[in-house]
């Protein structure tokens with residue numbers, strides 16, 4: 577839902593190409609809108625809902641084979657840090673959740689949290705997250 581690099585790295589068409597009925601002339605710059613793919617209702621049920629459980633028992637992964645979910649990109653320019661990120665994310669997130677209780681600053685409830693984004697080459701929260709760790 578919130579891909580780190582919403583338009584991936586720009587590509588250039590190596591030859592005249594027909595893409596889903598659109599003519600893409602050789603040399604055109606092509607941007608892949610991963611942000612829109614992640615919110616496409618023809619691919620995802622309830623695309624705007626955060627439902628990590630939708631992946632339970634699913635074969636879909638983020639390694640660039642399932643074009644509905646390519647937060648690390650795909651093809652020859654796929655993120656070269658994917659194997660590292662794939663290991664570190666579980667470790668970091670698991671450590672943070674295991675070691676602390678978390679609350680939002682100002683007594684805001686998670687449902688009230690502003691999840692809007694700022695437009696840019698990389699996605700950032702419009703209103704930075706202020707999460708307070710409480711030692712368990």
Ligand code: HEM
Nearest residue numbers: 580581584585647648649650653654655656657658660661
């Ligand atoms: C959650 C963590 C990360 C995400 C979501 C992410 C996402 C991406 C995306 C979307 C791209 C563009 C791929 C494309 O256009 O097909 C990219 C490129 C790249 N990423 Fe990551 N990345 C992450 C972590 C890392 C880490 C940990 C490293 C290095 C240690 C790294 C190094 C790179 C490099 C070098 C490229 C450029 C690859 C190229 O141009 O061939 N990334 N990343």
